[in-house]
Amino acid sequence: MKAFGTFLVALFITFSINSQEFKFEKETINYGKITKGSNGERTFVFTNIGTEPLIIKNIQSSCGCTVPKKPEKPIMPGEKGEIKVSYNTKILGGFSKQITIFSNAKKSRKAIKIKGYVAEGISLEKEKSMLSEDS
Incomplete structure (x- = not known):
């Protein structure tokens, strides 16, 4: 009987540890054409919809060109949290990167994504010289 009681306590603790969940406002941020x-920084906003911190x-x-920053403090039930992500916009071309979050939620791993396209911008000086050549 003592072993059964210990089992129930362990089961309860395991359940309460894993009763957290979070919901993102957006799971993919599309930078579009930049x-x-x-500025390559974007913010994912989420809410703790669980019953525990x-x-x-x-x-x-998924690569060194993307730097995520996690919240330092636990997010209490019902509260919002933020994950800031910085992408290196000096790299030209299309990108699609995955960010994996490890937490104490029911699903301990959660993937979110960023995507977009970095294009060579035309500087004001180039534009002026192009306009003066047309005259």
Whole structure:
């Protein structure tokens, strides 16, 4: 009987540890077409819809060109949290990157994504010289 009681306590603790969940406003952020060197920082907003504090343990990106920043403090039930992501906009061309979040939620791994296209921007000087050549 003592072993059964211990089992129930362990089961309860396991359930309560994994009763967190979070919901993102957007799971993919589309940068669209942006110019080289422009601001590459975006923010994912989420809400803890669980009954316990949500702890983001770690965040990994699919490459070094994407740097995510996790919340340092637990997100309490019903509260919103943010994950800031910076993409290196000096790299030309299309991109699609995955960010994996490790937490104490029911699903301990959650993937979110960023995508877009970085184009070579025309500088004001180039534009002026092009206009003066047409005259």
